[in-house]
Amino acid sequence: MAPKQKGNVDIVAVAKAAKVSPSTVSRTFNHPDLVSPATRKKINRAVQKLGYVRNRAAQMMHGKRSGTIGLVVPTINHAIFAEVIQAFSDAIDQEGFTLLLASHGYDLDREYEMVRKLMEHRVDGVALIGLQHSAATSRLIAQQETPAMAIWNYTEDSELPCVGADNRLAGRMAAEHLLELGHRDIGLIFPDTRGNDRAQYRLSSALETLQKGGVSVPEDRMSEAPYSVAQAKQAAIRLLSGPARLTALLCGNDVIAQGAVYGAQNCGLRVPGDVSIIGIGDFKGSADIEPGLTTIRIPAETIGTLAGQRFTAYITSETREQFRLRCRLERVVRGTTCSAA
Amino acid sequence: MAPKQKGNVDIVAVAKAAKVSPSTVSRTFNHPDLVSPATRKKINRAVQKLGYVRNRAAQMMHGKRSGTIGLVVPTINHAIFAEVIQAFSDAIDQEGFTLLLASHGYDLDREYEMVRKLMEHRVDGVALIGLQHSAATSRLIAQQETPAMAIWNYTEDSELPCVGADNRLAGRMAAEHLLELGHRDIGLIFPDTRGNDRAQYRLSSALETLQKGGVSVPEDRMSEAPYSVAQAKQAAIRLLSGPARLTALLCGNDVIAQGAVYGAQNCGLRVPGDVSIIGIGDFKGSADIEPGLTTIRIPAETIGTLAGQRFTAYITSETREQFRLRCRLERVVRGTTCSAA
DNA sequence: AATAGTATTGCAAACGTTTTCATAAATCTT
DNA sequence: AAGATTTATGAAAACGTTTGCAATACTATT
Numbered sequence: 001m002a003p004k005q006k007g008n009v010d011i012v013a014v015a016k017a018a019k020v021s022p023s024t025v026s027r028t029f030n031h032p033d034l035v036s037p038a039t040r041k042k043i044n045r046a047v048q049k050l051g052y053v054r055n056r057a058a059q060m061m062h063g064k065r066s067g068t069i070g071l072v073v074p075t076i077n078h079a080i081f082a083e084v085i086q087a088f089s090d091a092i093d094q095e096g097f098t099l100l101l102a103s104h105g106y107d108l109d110r111e112y113e114m115v116r117k118l119m120e121h122r123v124d125g126v127a128l129i130g131l132q133h134s135a136a137t138s139r140l141i142a143q144q145e146t147p148a149m150a151i152w153n154y155t156e157d158s159e160l161p162c163v164g165a166d167n168r169l170a171g172r173m174a175a176e177h178l179l180e181l182g183h184r185d186i187g188l189i190f191p192d193t194r195g196n197d198r199a200q201y202r203l204s205s206a207l208e209t210l211q212k213g214g215v216s217v218p219e220d221r222m223s224e225a226p227y228s229v230a231q232a233k234q235a236a237i238r239l240l241s242g243p244a245r246l247t248a249l250l251c252g253n254d255v256i257a258q259g260a261v262y263g264a265q266n267c268g269l270r271v272p273g274d275v276s277i278i279g280i281g282d283f284k285g286s287a288d289i290e291p292g293l294t295t296i297r298i299p300a301e302t303i304g305t306l307a308g309q310r311f312t313a314y315i316t317s318e319t320r321e322q323f324r325l326r327c328r329l330e331r332v333v334r335g336t337t338c339s340a341a
Numbered sequence: 342m343a344p345k346q347k348g349n350v351d352i353v354a355v356a357k358a359a360k361v362s363p364s365t366v367s368r369t370f371n372h373p374d375l376v377s378p379a380t381r382k383k384i385n386r387a388v389q390k391l392g393y394v395r396n397r398a399a400q401m402m403h404g405k406r407s408g409t410i411g412l413v414v415p416t417i418n419h420a421i422f423a424e425v426i427q428a429f430s431d432a433i434d435q436e437g438f439t440l441l442l443a444s445h446g447y448d449l450d451r452e453y454e455m456v457r458k459l460m461e462h463r464v465d466g467v468a469l470i471g472l473q474h475s476a477a478t479s480r481l482i483a484q485q486e487t488p489a490m491a492i493w494n495y496t497e498d499s500e501l502p503c504v505g506a507d508n509r510l511a512g513r514m515a516a517e518h519l520l521e522l523g524h525r526d527i528g529l530i531f532p533d534t535r536g537n538d539r540a541q542y543r544l545s546s547a548l549e550t551l552q553k554g555g556v557s558v559p560e561d562r563m564s565e566a567p568y569s570v571a572q573a574k575q576a577a578i579r580l581l582s583g584p585a586r587l588t589a590l591l592c593g594n595d596v597i598a599q600g601a602v603y604g605a606q607n608c609g610l611r612v613p614g615d616v617s618i619i620g621i622g623d624f625k626g627s628a629d630i631e632p633g634l635t636t637i638r639i640p641a642e643t644i645g646t647l648a649g650q651r652f653t654a655y656i657t658s659e660t661r662e663q664f665r666l667r668c669r670l671e672r673v674v675r676g677t678t679c680s681a682a
Numbered sequence: 683a684a685t686a687g688t689a690t691t692g693c694a695a696a697c698g699t700t701t702t703c704a705t706a707a708a709t710c711t712t
Numbered sequence: 713a714a715g716a717t718t719t720a721t722g723a724a725a726a727c728g729t730t731t732g733c734a735a736t737a738c739t740a741t742t
Contacts, residue, residue: 020692027731060729063697076423077423258626365722399700400700
């Protein structure tokens, strides 16, 4: 059926089969209006018969766009990033772009390597998670004049165009919620903040808000946990079985919060009766656990979609005007928080 | 610091800056042993100064590999695929490849489009999830002679090289577990099996095993649920509040199983006291919920890593000998199953 | 029926590399 | 110290496209 010319089906093979010149074949793809319908039909038949597939690398060499966008994330294996990646991928796919994906495991030096690698493939743009990046990365982006953007975090003075949420506000909202409920003895469980501006912002603003509310959080009420339910559970147990009688736990993200819920239950404490727990993120599944997790919702899907749409528009436009989109946060009160005593 | 030649830093710019010919520059990258140390140093300095970044598209035009591998998944936004993608990405990255990722939402026609799109970018190989694909997809792969492999599912007679688990066995193991515990009234909740051979295999072999064990599962004990805790919960409630007095639920994957646990609890049934529940997959988090989910573990990370390693080896080898790897399944008994009454 | 357009096609250069071949310089033979 | 190797470099062709320009074949105008 498909005669496959030992794999070397290129535009000139098609031209030969259709008895026209390569130029005409090329034009049929790129400017069909300049080619007569009859010729077009001949060419399409030849394309069909030979199973020709366009070679974008070769096109690219004429200043055409590669049609790829690079996305560099800390990790793929994460409810929240998975959701962003999916939405971003769908959005750029809609515009004919393909996703080049790389992850760096929260290591900013590896992030640089990944960006470099993507640039070797001449991506039309590179999207990064968060606004904190190594100087080398910024220099590289500037030097190559590759369009770049930040996803997930928003600040009004960001260097890069960005689409995301205000993580400082997220930390504040979580703290305010606990404050409003009358909690004074509050523990914090956060991930390592190095190279993770999202967590950094959340933590510092939560702390600040609590302070302003007259609540101080000494060292022994803070704990660090990686992105893992099991380890967060351990961290919560440590905190809750310590000397301080905590009535609330503020967690850096929903996975940690989920672990904290199990940890509290494990200590024989009822949630929210004995201890209130709030997360940040509203991951898929946070609504489903029992009791439903109270959290500050960050609209991952919306962010991914918007980021994809804006970025492709940015890339294809001539003007290249900066954009900064702040996505609204939402306090989602479910079953893991209630007023203190 | 970096003078950036209006973005047109190519190999001849470097050559000019280092006062050598472009050939020598090229050689410095590809066959450094053929160029004198002194010259190499000059060239590296020029590269540094101009911020030159290799152009793989241009290399590719000389029969060099593109250095990219395409991965087409049903969806990224899925605990289980996210884990595979991460592991696969890391494994191929190790070998210098970059990941081109696309998703099709369980639509085999869209899968074809995605494969085609990846081939336009001349990926060095394309990995697909599962063994069931449209005829068009298979034809395209054969015609283009692009190395291809299947991830996640294993059968000994697969057309494509594959790394995965035997999903038939998974279904059987889950059914056997319930049978061994003495359950006779068993309900099934599975996702839509169209275009999803993993679910198909699991379902049919579970059904078959139950049958052999003398347990029949009439239509009204089967329910369909998409990949969503909330909807699985509803499906479980429907099943458990029906006329049949079910003592066990066999779920097509862990997300559904988790929903089923909540559904059972919602019906006032204790798990596993009143109803046993088993899932398939052992997703991240399945161990953490309360009670821990009994499941058939499919080692996603191992599969992803192995797939990446084997595929890159396959691609870079001359011989191209087929490979088929079956990853071991494991029955993980946690807290959601116990013997019938 | 001759002229001026217009629609369609082909030629050839260009894109940024790699690689074969040829050449020049350095080193080794004896 | 002359030839024989070996080492280091450069020139040019090739890869698969796109596109500006030139050429040809139509069509419309008078």
